[in-house]
Amino acid sequence: MSDEEAVDLDTFDAEKEMMEALAQEAGSKAVASPAAASAPDPSLERILDIPLLLSAQLGNTRMLIKDLLQLGPGSIVELDKLAGEPLEILVNDKLVARGEVVMVNEKFGVRLTDVVSPTERVNKLRS
Numbered sequence: 669m670s671d672e673e674a675v676d677l678d679t680f681d682a683e684k685e686m687m688e689a690l691a692q693e694a695g696s697k698a699v700a701s702p703a704a705a706s707a708p709d710p711s712l713e714r715i716l717d718i719p720l721l722l723s724a725q726l727g728n729t730r731m732l733i734k735d736l737l738q739l740g741p742g743s744i745v746e747l748d749k750l751a752g753e754p755l756e757i758l759v760n761d762k763l764v765a766r767g768e769v770v771m772v773n774e775k776f777g778v779r780l781t782d783v784v785s786p787t788e789r790v791n792k793l794r795s
Contacts, residue, residue: 725756
């Protein structure tokens, strides 16, 4: 199995878990197989084409405008995370998972290492 296939399986598992959680919250049957994933529950079908912004956040920092204006090529910006800590996967600025950076065919990707529980995700949507 190639790295690309492994990443696709990780992505599928995360998507499957999210679909199951949404289906349970909607009081519908949970998605049970890849074949069922291609035929979504009619109650969920309306939301499947809503575009979402997915971002991977390496860390944060605060700086003054005068410091920002002094940045140039070669400048180093210190972040609040330590080397080796998982990065955060955000959907519409809400935490949904944590992961690590991987290379797939000379492109960056993210392998999910921890997915926020459906209950936590719903609670974060309300805040």
